Amino acid sequence: MIDNTVFENKLAAYYTLGCKLNFAETSTIGKTLAAQGIRKVRNGEKADICVINTCSVTELADKKCRQAIRRISKQHPGAYMVVTGCYAQLKPEEVASIEGVDLVLGAEQKLDIVSYLNDFKKKNEGGAIVASKTKDIKTFSPSCSADDRTRHFLKVQDGCDYFCTYCTIPFARGRSRNGSIASIVKQAEEVASKGGKEIVLTGVNIGDFGRTTGETFLDLIKALDEVEGIVRYRISSIEPNLITDEAIHFVAQSKRFAPHFHIPLQSGNDEVLRLMKRKYDTSLFKHKVSKIKELLPNAFIGVDVIVGTRGETDELFEDARVFIEGLDISQLHVFSYSERPGTQALKIDHSVDPKIKHTRSQQLLDLSERKLHAFYEANIGKEQVVLFEEAKHGDVMHGFTANYIKVEAPYRKDLVNETRRVLLHDFNEDKTALTVTIIE
Structure with a gap:
């Protein structure tokens, strides 16, 4: 039985390493905790719980995960640290031994995180491990x-x-x-x-x-x-x-x-x-x-x-x-x-x-x-439909054509998350996108 009172007034921070699939799953974890009343931290706030979704596609990825765990532990001193993802599934003991880690969740458990959060008490020696063997990873969890x-x-x-x-x-x-x-x-x-x-x-x-x-x-x-x-x-x-x-x-x-x-x-x-x-x-x-x-x-x-x-x-x-x-x-x-x-x-x-x-x-x-x-x-000189994104750099905004050409245009708030037909021109100054004229 989950004691919902442990979630009251708690703040969470989320960190994702690796692929877009990891980002989708972190988002689902966040929604799950939000449904329990746990709010995502805003800039400058200290978290009560940190969830780190890791990657292990290369040895360098493992190293980046270890560095991230240590960095986040320092950024949110005293926070309950939960580590999940591929690195956690493949090397749970190694992850659990990292200073600051309190709970390691395997692939089968990560999207059922609420079931494993009985309290937010820090562990003195090594994190707890809840992970299934590979042959027992069978659940498909929508994200x-x-x-x-x-x-x-x-x-x-x-x-x-x-x-x-x-x-x-x-x-x-x-x-x-x-x-x-x-x-x-x-x-x-x-x-x-x-x-x-x-x-x-x-x-x-x-x-x-x-x-x-x-x-x-x-x-x-x-x-x-x-x-x-x-x-x-x-x-x-x-x-x-x-x-x-x-x-x-x-x-x-x-x-x-x-x-x-x-x-x-x-x-x-x-x-x-x-x-x-x-x-x-x-x-x-x-x-x-x-x-x-x-x-x-x-x-x-x-x-x-x-x-x-x-x-x-x-x-x-x-x-x-x-x-x-x-x-x-x-x-x-x-x-x-x-x-x-x-x-x-x-x-x-x-x-x-x-x-x-x-x-x-x-x-x-x-x-x-x-x-x-x-x-x-x-593609220069062709007409394409662009879906525009939020501005990233000052007075310009970007978007992508259907065939994944990045374009740059003067920022207009009314274009964010909107599609427009454009004419593709030459490269922008740093050669990272094509400039455009909006046709309609």
């Missing part, structure tokens, strides 16, 4: 968050069954599972009723949607396309083998789905892809890019790439770089391989020197910059 711009991030799927050799996410989030189409449509309708205009579909492996409900990702996007009030949807990272040609065809003729795709490649070399145990080859990836460009010539395609994985020789990397350079894509998200305990990649011979990783990463980042610049240049 939706709004960022500080105009987008809402809607969780449609969680977990992953792929077990790529370099990845710990299946151990941190459990097996693939999802909500029903009916429940997700209802959430989208709630976003629309509150004035939300753009929704990004998020998850760990969203193309695997339907694993637990017998539905399909194509069924999902068809249903969401009918929700009135939403101007556009964006599909977040989706595996190339799971984005079907039928789904691409549907996006091309849909009312609300943006011509914007984010597809993880990870390597442009088939031998490295086999070492990674990815479920596709470069031929399939190239086909997906070609199909998107055939049906949506002006689509934005972002691509994830990992450099320096075990087994990636100079020759294999160069082959991958040449393949990537030949793809008609818009931008690369480049990650340096980080060895993770318990992964199968550690059994692969030939590790890559950190300096070589850095060099390879810089080569692909330079390539990404050239591709992004060329994509923007190709």
